[in-house]
Amino acid sequence: MPQPGQRSTAGRDEILAAATDLFAESGYDAVSIQAIACRAGTSKANVFHHFRSKEALYLEVMRAACSRFAAASELADRGAEHRYTEGIVDFLRADFVQLRADPVHAHLILREVLESGPGRGQALARDVFDDHFRLVVDLFREGQAAGVLADDVVPEAAAVMMIAAGVFSFQSRHVLRHLPGVDFIDDVDRYGDTMGRILLNGMRARTRQPGQDES
Amino acid sequence: MPQPGQRSTAGRDEILAAATDLFAESGYDAVSIQAIACRAGTSKANVFHHFRSKEALYLEVMRAACSRFAAASELADRGAEHRYTEGIVDFLRADFVQLRADPVHAHLILREVLESGPGRGQALARDVFDDHFRLVVDLFREGQAAGVLADDVVPEAAAVMMIAAGVFSFQSRHVLRHLPGVDFIDDVDRYGDTMGRILLNGMRARTRQPGQDES
């Protein structure tokens, strides 16, 4: 916060960064323009000089977050290209590190996607979510076409489960971390591989038919 | 809304119900006492007559939601008691129907648990989450002790994955429902059983050793 009489050097970028942090932390309604200006080291009026309104500022924050994650998704997809089962584990790992590498933007997008009511940036966030989902579904479909994965499993269901594993472990990491026996939650190698193994074994072609239920 | 001169009959319960719906829909900050009073068909002052403050009202709402879900968890646990693998599928299904049977309270609790910042009812919500988590972990441990499930999988990791499957499919149902091929998201029989099957096959004892990586 600048002393009275001094001028700050805070421009668009500083304001945008401050807004990103605060919005991610507490959500749209709980954050005031004053708080954003204060963290950016500038005045409230200056925020309105750079952004038309609070909603416009929020939308700008969301747009940045979305473009960042869309790019990361594409990268993960290219890395896992045409390797079927191993690609699925790689993709899961990529999800893990992606979320943890940029938890602020991740939280922003996830809140917008998973909140039920009509949100301000929902359209933006859902687009990147949809793209990601389609990528995962295609991966499972490839595995089934190659005969590696059981084809009696709806690939969309498997995709939901895989994304769930990544997203939920990220969302709930602060709760789980303090539970006994759950020190693995940020360890991509330990937890991510365990998940990948379970998911892959569970879907492997012809391992077991439904209907059997004896131990 | 009552006409001027008329009196409303809205008591504690109506106000609590209105507050529950609105808080679940939009979160604490986005809901005003006026809005709650209006939906309950009474005046703002009357809300303060029945509840000390906005926070006290919110806490009451959270307490009701938590006790409801704690009871449901216990019920599901007793229903699945001592049946190991089949019990796990039953528990997963119970989670599914529990969340979908009371989506309003479910959303309230989940938001409080999964939000990172210090929330108002976080302590309450995390308690029921912890209890639920411990129940699932115990279930997996029993399965391992009985030799049905692979004992080289950390039971806590499996529990995270199972709860993730249930919670995430519930959280994201509004997004997923409109995606092609994802019409199963509210179908407990179809999606729940698929998930249970994948999870169970993936964890079955001695199906495969880690280290193998051929398709």
Place this chain on the structure above:
DNA sequence: CTGCGCCTTGACCGGACGGTCGGTCGGGGG
């Protein structure tokens, strides 16, 4: 019928909100 509590009410409060405005400042171009 009278008097007495208990609800419920509209009016009201201080304060914080999103947003506007007049004006100051400093650096780059004629």
Place this chain on the structure above:
DNA sequence: CCCCCGACCGACCGTCCGGTCAAGGCGCAG
């Protein structure tokens, strides 16, 4: 050199927030 323009500021506006309060109507005991 000056002047112009975008960045920036303090002060301010109307609104709405959470919360308070005195007054009035209703049910009930006497």
